[in-house]
Amino acid sequence: MNREIREPERVTPVIAETDVLVLGSGPGGLSAAVAAARAGVDTMLVERYGCFGGNLTHVGVEGIAWYRQGDTVDVEGIGIEFEQRARKQGAAEREVQSNSEAIHAELFKVVADDWIAEAGVRPLLHSTAADVIRDGDTLRGVIIQNKSGRQAILAKRMIDATGDADLVHLAGGECVKTEKEKMLGVTVMFSCTGVDKARFLEYVKANPVKYKDWGRNWDMETSGKEDELFSPYLEEPFEKARAAGVIPPGLKGIGGTWSTISDHGEATYLNMVHMNEYDGTDVWDLTRAEIEGRRQAMQAIRALNRFAPGFGDARLRNFGMTVGIRDTRKIRGRYDLTEDDVRNQARFDDSIGIFPEFIDGYGVLILPTTGRYFHVPFGALIPKAAAGGPGLENLLVAGRSIAGDAISHAAVRNMMCCTVSGQGAGVASAVSLKTGTSAAGVNIAGVQAELRRQGVRLH
Numbered sequence: 001m002n003r004e005i006r007e008p009e010r011v012t013p014v015i016a017e018t019d020v021l022v023l024g025s026g027p028g029g030l031s032a033a034v035a036a037a038r039a040g041v042d043t044m045l046v047e048r049y050g051c052f053g054g055n056l057t058h059v060g061v062e063g064i065a066w067y068r069q070g071d072t073v074d075v076e077g078i079g080i081e082f083e084q085r086a087r088k089q090g091a092a093e094r095e096v097q098s099n100s101e102a103i104h105a106e107l108f109k110v111v112a113d114d115w116i117a118e119a120g121v122r123p124l125l126h127s128t129a130a131d132v133i134r135d136g137d138t139l140r141g142v143i144i145q146n147k148s149g150r151q152a153i154l155a156k157r158m159i160d161a162t163g164d165a166d167l168v169h170l171a172g173g174e175c176v177k178t179e180k181e182k183m184l185g186v187t188v189m190f191s192c193t194g195v196d197k198a199r200f201l202e203y204v205k206a207n208p209v210k211y212k213d214w215g216r217n218w219d220m221e222t223s224g225k226e227d228e229l230f231s232p233y234l235e236e237p238f239e240k241a242r243a244a245g246v247i248p249p250g251l252k253g254i255g256g257t258w259s260t261i262s263d264h265g266e267a268t269y270l271n272m273v274h275m276n277e278y279d280g281t282d283v284w285d286l287t288r289a290e291i292e293g294r295r296q297a298m299q300a301i302r303a304l305n306r307f308a309p310g311f312g313d314a315r316l317r318n319f320g321m322t323v324g325i326r327d328t329r330k331i332r333g334r335y336d337l338t339e340d341d342v343r344n345q346a347r348f349d350d351s352i353g354i355f356p357e358f359i360d361g362y363g364v365l366i367l368p369t370t371g372r373y374f375h376v377p378f379g380a381l382i383p384k385a386a387a388g389g390p391g392l393e394n395l396l397v398a399g400r401s402i403a404g405d406a407i408s409h410a411a412v413r414n415m416m417c418c419t420v421s422g423q424g425a426g427v428a429s430a431v432s433l434k435t436g437t438s439a440a441g442v443n444i445a446g447v448q449a450e451l452r453r454q455g456v457r458l459h
């Protein structure tokens with residue numbers, strides 16, 4: 001249906017003014033807000049749901065550094081604090097396949113509350129960015145929509161950490177999306193209770209799965225060095241379930257990874273439903289994905305009940321608060337990262353941090369087992385205005401929607417890399433304000449000096 005209505009002009013109350021306004025509170029936005037506040041400017045963090053954390057808390061993605069092996073050269077900035085703070089507050093447990101912490105997705109909500117309070121960030125929940133405010137060519141703030149109505153927040157600098165580049169899109173910047181047929185799949189995450197941990201781990205020990213086994217159902221390119229490493233991947237019970245008619249034989253997207261099994265029999269972060277051809281910026285697709293995803297998660301549980309030792313009495317504990325989206329809009333940037341950059345240790349003068357050579361997506365899995373890493377360039381955070389369109393000078397992007405091609409997205413979308421772009425965007429916004437330049441025109445040496453002061457490894 002292509003009908004349209006024209007809305008009347010309206011008067012909108014300004015509810016706050018701030019130096020740096022961060023929209024979206026996933027690993028990218030949370031890092032951006034804390035980093036900006038630590039750099040000494042007034043910072044607000046606005047989030048559409050009722051808690052901070054993005055996919056980590058809303059979807060239940062526990063594995064912030066599941067790629068980390070003995071020889072990995074890892075980031076040293078704010079990302080490491082996610083694990084440290086979670087551990088300190090009892091919200092982390094040893095991750096099963098790596099030298100890292102699995103984050104407790106529910107408790108991390110409290111960790112994030114405490115973290116932003118300590119950093120002096122002003123929080124606003126339940127508020128969705130609905131439009132940008134312009135004064136001629138200059139961005140002045142954001143219109144939000146929430147239960148109080150439609151409201152305005154004025155800001156000197158803005159950071160789009162919505163994952164979907166919502167602000168850049170609303171501001172008329174250039175964005176790209178992978179064709180729907182090739183977009184990374186979406187997932188309804190779920191957790192179970194009633195698992196017999198000892199029995200399940202015995203089964204895993206007797207039937208060890210390696211990364212090379214991922215390829216049985218999916219096409220997966222590795223670099224070879226990953227193949228013999230242990231992976232918490234489950235396929236056999238689902239193959240049996242297909243053969244027994246518990247899952248329709250054509251439904252190949254059920255199967256995947258398990259994560260933490262608590263001593264109380266809770267299996268969390270069950271990443272076992274993968275559905276393709278859903279666009280996370282299309283509300284009809286989101287609606288279908290939520291409903292179909294829940295249906296498939298229940299089929300997965302029935303299969304686990306029948307064919308996964310230890311899961312015989314398991315029941316649903318919860319679904320993620322929302323369907324998990326991996327892949328939507330990416331900005332076109334001053335610099336667009338490439339596959340070559342993330343595969344071949346790119347080096348940039350405007351580096352805002354490093355990220356290990358970890359690629360996960362579009363049929364490629366490369367783990368950073370050998371200490372290789374690339375620089376994340378500031379240029380990939382700077383959105384390009386559309387040809388002939390209005391300027392975006394004071395808007396930066398953090399998180400999974402920074403500029404680059406598909407394979408570079410399979411690297412930068414990882415939560416730890418989102419913390420790198422987040423910290424870079426937060427610091428650059430603060431430094432630009434203090435030095436009287438635009439965010440896009442900030443002196444990179446000043447940004448790098450503040451990042452170093454905040455503990456970031458730049459090179």
Ligand SMILES: Cc1cc2nc3c(=O)[nH]c(=O)nc-3n(C[C@H](O)[C@H](O)[C@H](O)COP(=O)(O)OP(=O)(O)OC[C@H]3O[C@@H](n4cnc5c(N)ncnc54)[C@H](O)[C@@H]3O)c2cc1C
Nearest residue numbers: 024026027028048054055129162163324325399400413415
């Ligand atoms: C099922 C699944 C499993 C994954 N597994 C892993 C894994 O094991 N390890 C890993 O590192 N990565 C994993 N990823 C990828 C990773 O979770 C994301 O790429 C990462 O969280 C992106 O971080 P972000 O900060 O860019 O965005 P998000 O984490 O998506 O956060 C964006 C935030 O912005 C808010 N928001 C969105 N639009 C608006 C708006 N208009 N106004 C206000 N707020 C808004 C959202 O509510 C959300 O809080 C997984 C992803 C999925 C979906």
